[in-house]
Amino acid sequence: MAVDLDDVQEARELLADARCVLFDFDGPICRLFPRSASKRVARELVAKVDELGFPEVLTDAVRSVDDPHAVLGAVHQAGQRRDVTELLPVIEGMVTKGELDAADEAVGKSRGTKGAERLIRMLSGRRVRLAVVTNNSPLAAKSYLKQMNLLGHFAHIHGRTADPGLMKPDPDVLTRALGSLRLRPEDAVMIGDTGTDVEAAKRAGVRFLGYGRDERKIRGLREAGAGTVVSSYLPLVEDELGRGD
Known part of the structure; x- marks a missing residue:
């Protein structure tokens, strides 16, 4: 094609x-997030969700993907059903930090x-x-x-x-x-x-x-x-x- x-x-x-x-x-x-980098960040987010006591907000499908935004979106959607005010800013902050680190890496490794x-x-x-x-x-x-x-x-x-x-x-x-x-x-x-x-x-x-x-x-x-x-x-x-x- x-x-x-x-x-x-x-x-x-x-x-x-x-x-x-x-x-x-x-x-x-x-290339901000080569596949290996996005997988690492997504796994860190899943671990944090579990650590803070909200494992039920993530489906098995979301847990298996390598997309940090999918985890963030799932946490946000969970807020329509239960109080995730403790969790959402933590996950958002981790996603943003992961993206900032990836931006620095993209510059350093010439991934333009x-x-x-x-x-x-x-x-x-x-x-x-x-x-x-x-x-x-x-x-x-x-x-x-x-x-x-x-x-x-x-x-x-x-x-x-x-x-x-x-x-x-x-x-x-x-x-x-x-x-x-x-x-x-x-x-x-x-x-x-x-x-x-x-x-x-x-x-x-x-x-x-x-x-x-x-x-x-x-x-x-x-x-x-x-x-x-x-x-x-x-x-x-x-x-x-x-x-x-």
């Missing part, structure tokens, strides 16, 4: 027409998405307004971008709020970004790498450009309904590469 030249041309046209580009963070900008820095600088140079729309803590995105000398290219960083129920696929983070930019959905293009990104963009009325670094990611984006998918940013910045920018 490879990406073809039509996708590259469509991606160029999407970006050329955009007044703003909304970047998801983990994936489209850097190939071509992302050039694409960001190219779009910024065209005076396209940029924002981050992520399910991660905005602190983690800011930390990474600051360390990579890219933060100044972004008008706004929007991430997870105190209500994890508003994480994508809910369009909340995109709606907040458009509000802060004072732009309409039709002015924007979102770059994302998951089916939840596709759904959030659709619900927000924002055009979507999928970034799939491998066949598994590309397949997931196609199955979620992404019409335009690229596996590399490099074809989108060829002119800048040719000029040596």
